[in-house]
Amino acid sequence: MRIDRLFRFEGRVGRAEHWRIAIVATLFETMLNAAVFNPLDGERDPLAIVLGALATSVIVAATLTTAVKRWHDRGRSWKWLLIVFIPVAGAVWAFIELGFLEGTPGPNRYGWPDSGSPFVG
Numbered sequence: 001m002r003i004d005r006l007f008r009f010e011g012r013v014g015r016a017e018h019w020r021i022a023i024v025a026t027l028f029e030t031m032l033n034a035a036v037f038n039p040l041d042g043e044r045d046p047l048a049i050v051l052g053a054l055a056t057s058v059i060v061a062a063t064l065t066t067a068v069k070r071w072h073d074r075g076r077s078w079k080w081l082l083i084v085f086i087p088v089a090g091a092v093w094a095f096i097e098l099g100f101l102e103g104t105p106g107p108n109r110y111g112w113p114d115s116g117s118p119f120v121g
Helices: 003-007 015-037 046-073 078-085 089-100
Strands: none
Touching (some): 003 046, 015 046, 046 078, 046 089
């Protein structure tokens, strides 16, 4: 998968790729929040806040796109994203299903399993 596929909803993403993207997004977002909202000098720059919000929007879009493709890998539609709105149980369900359960073997209605990285060809 190429990096431009991070923002396309079609296709599938396996567990390993899902975890890689989730970890990188979490680390980047943590560093971004620390820099923007807890600067060393104690001053919050309005421009930094706007740029931080834009960067967060990109991270959220990539993360949601990856979650949709992970649901596709499990043979389910994007609508399964809505399960996280069920307090506690929905988030736990999504965490287990997306993070730990295998995708459907072989092709499904969303395509073939994706074995590549978003950073490679």
